[in-house]
Amino acid sequence: MVYVMGDIHGNMRRFQSVMDQISLQPEDMLYILGDVIDRHPDGIAILQQIMETPNMETILGNHEFMMMEALTGSYERRTREEARMNMENLELWYSNGGDATHQKFEQLTSESQNQILCYLRALPIERSVEVNGIEYLLVHAAPKSLYPEFGFGYQNEAEFAVWYRNWTVLRPEIPENQIVVFGHTPTCYFQSGDPMEIWRKDQMMGIDCGSGFPNEPEPYVPMGRLACVRLDDMKVFYSDIEEKTGGDK
Numbered sequence: 001m002v003y004v005m006g007d008i009h010g011n012m013r014r015f016q017s018v019m020d021q022i023s024l025q026p027e028d029m030l031y032i033l034g035d036v037i038d039r040h041p042d043g044i045a046i047l048q049q050i051m052e053t054p055n056m057e058t059i060l061g062n063h064e065f066m067m068m069e070a071l072t073g074s075y076e077r078r079t080r081e082e083a084r085m086n087m088e089n090l091e092l093w094y095s096n097g098g099d100a101t102h103q104k105f106e107q108l109t110s111e112s113q114n115q116i117l118c119y120l121r122a123l124p125i126e127r128s129v130e131v132n133g134i135e136y137l138l139v140h141a142a143p144k145s146l147y148p149e150f151g152f153g154y155q156n157e158a159e160f161a162v163w164y165r166n167w168t169v170l171r172p173e174i175p176e177n178q179i180v181v182f183g184h185t186p187t188c189y190f191q192s193g194d195p196m197e198i199w200r201k202d203q204m205m206g207i208d209c210g211s212g213f214p215n216e217p218e219p220y221v222p223m224g225r226l227a228c229v230r231l232d233d234m235k236v237f238y239s240d241i242e243e244k245t246g247g248d249k
Contacts, residue, residue, distance in 0.1 A: 003031070004031045004129075005226070006209060009212030010043030011212070032056070032057070033061065033184075037063050040097075048112075057127070059124050059127055065159065072121075125144055136231055137180045140161065140183055142167040142182070162184070168190070180204050181205045196210045197236075198236055
C-alpha cells in the first residue's frame with residue numbers, strides 16, 4: 001500500500017494517531033509532503049523517526065527550507081553582510097514557528113545535527129509515484145514545472161516549489177492520467193468545513209488539513225488535524241478529533 005501524508009508540523013499526537021490507524025507494514029510506503037517540523041515541539045523527533053524508517057520518505061517543505069537557510073553555515077559567517085542575511089533567515093524561521101524546532105535541535109549532539117542537515121539537503125522537491133496505472137505527482141507547494149512561467153521573484157526552482165501558493169487558481173495544464181497531490185496551504189482556504197478535510201478538484205488534491213494549527217479549537221478558526229490518503233483505494237485517514245471539547249486524542 002502507498003500512503004501520502006500532509007504537513008505534520010511537529011505534532012506528535014496527530015502523527016501517532018494517523019500512524020496507529022494505517023498500521024504501516026514493511027511492504028508499504030509512506031510519503032510525507034514536507035513541513036515535518038515547526039509550530040509544534042516534536043518536529044525533530046518525527047524527522048529522526050522518518051530518517052530511521054526505510055519505508056518512510058519526505059520531500060522538502062518550506063519549513064525545512066527555512067531551517068537550512070537559517071542554520072547552514074551559521075557559525076562560519078565571515079562578513080557583516082553574511083551575518084545580516086543569516087539573522088534575517090533566522091527571524092523568518094522563528095516567525096513561522098521555527099523556534100520550537102531550533103530549541104530541540106540545539107539539544108542534539110553535533111553528529112546528530114550534521115546528520116539532519118545532510119538529510120535535509122538531499123531531500124527532493126517532488127516525487128512521482130504510480131499506483132493502479134495513475135501517476136501521482138507529490139509536491140509540497142507547487143509543481144516545479146511551473147517555475148519558468150510563474151517563478152518571478154523566486155531565487156530558484158526549489159524556493160518556488162516549496163513556497164508558491166496560487167497555482168491552483170491558474171488552472172495549469174496537468175498531463176492526462178496525472179494527479180498532483182500537495183500540502184503547504186491548509187484546505188480551509190479552498191473550502192468550508194470544520195474540522196478541515198482533504199480538498200479535491202479536477203486533477204488536484206490538497207491534503208494539508210491544518211496539523212500546524214493549535215490543538216485546542218479557537219473562535220472562527222476551523223479545527224486542524226493531520227490527513228493521510230492511501231492511494232491504492234483513496235481511503236482517507238485523519239488524526240482523531242474530540243468534537244467540541246478541544247484538540248485531537
